[in-house]
Amino acid sequence: AQTVTQSQPEMSVQEAETVTLSCTYDTSENNYYLFWYKQPPSRQMILVIRQEAYKQQNATENRFSVNFQKAAKSFSLKISDSQLGDTAMYFCAFMNPISSGSARQLTFGSGTQLTVLP
Amino acid sequence: KAGVTQTPRYLIKTRGQQVTLSCSPISGHRSVSWYQQTPGQGLQFLFEYFSETQRNKGNFPGRFSGRQFSNSRSEMNVSTLELGDSALYLCASSSSGLNTGELFFGEGSRLTVL
Numbered sequence: 001a002q003t004v005t006q007s008q009p010e011m012s013v014q015e016a017e018t019v020t021l022s023c024t025y026d027t028s029e030n031n032y033y034l035f036w037y038k039q040p041p042s043r044q045m046i047l048v049i050r051q052e053a054y055k056q057q058n059a060t061e062n063r064f065s066v067n068f069q070k071a072a073k074s075f076s077l078k079i080s081d082s083q084l085g086d087t088a089m090y091f092c093a094f095m096n097p098i099s100s101g102s103a104r105q106l107t108f109g110s111g112t113q114l115t116v117l118p
Numbered sequence: 119k120a121g122v123t124q125t126p127r128y129l130i131k132t133r134g135q136q137v138t139l140s141c142s143p144i145s146g147h148r149s150v151s152w153y154q155q156t157p158g159q160g161l162q163f164l165f166e167y168f169s170e171t172q173r174n175k176g177n178f179p180g181r182f183s184g185r186q187f188s189n190s191r192s193e194m195n196v197s198t199l200e201l202g203d204s205a206l207y208l209c210a211s212s213s214s215g216l217n218t219g220e221l222f223f224g225e226g227s228r229l230t231v232l
Binding site for chain 1: 151210
């Protein structure tokens with residue numbers, strides 16, 4: 001079974017600064033998906049960024065980027081130019097390889113509560 | 119395009135009762151999955167449905183069940199409620215394509231068991 005570990009329960013960052021959230025995972029699979037989801041106080045889970053394990057290039061979405069280290073099974077999220085609206089719980093998640101008949105199931109880490117300070 | 123819609127948003131039940139939660143996926147999405155979120159256990163997978171068939175199930179007792187209709191809408195049912203069932207229940211939908219594993223989540227149904 002896959003496990004996802006987020007070792008930072010809480011973090012804070014000053015507005016406009018950069019912060020990195022850590023995530024490690026354990027799997028015997030070679031191809032899989034990794035995600036960072038954000039859950040603001042309004043509760044709706046929103047996808048921040050995704051990474052396919054077969055891609056060596058790190059994913060980037062505007063101010064959000066990842067550092068994917070496959071051999072180390074590490075998947076950290078970097079948020080640049082932090083904004084007050086980035087305040088949320090951030091979850092790292094793993095999904096098994098997808099085939100035409102496979103279930104879509106996410107294994108989540110325990111989350112990191114990020115607070116952006118004005 | 120409308121997002122994932124969950125009803126009701128909030129509900130209060132007492133021990134021993136049963137509850138049914140509803141989820142309408144994004145139009146065109148045929149996969150619907152359910153997750154339970156609690157402060158102690160975090161986010162845990164309940165089950166996933168695709169084309170009215172349960173494809174996968176998490177480690178929850180048989181009191182937790184679900185179904186999916188031909189229009190892809192899904193319901194989950196919890197019978198004989200226990201205090202520990204108090205949680206935020208999240209529904210997520212996904213396309214059946216192979217090019218993405220992204221799940222789109224609803225706002226959740228907050229269940230309180232007294």
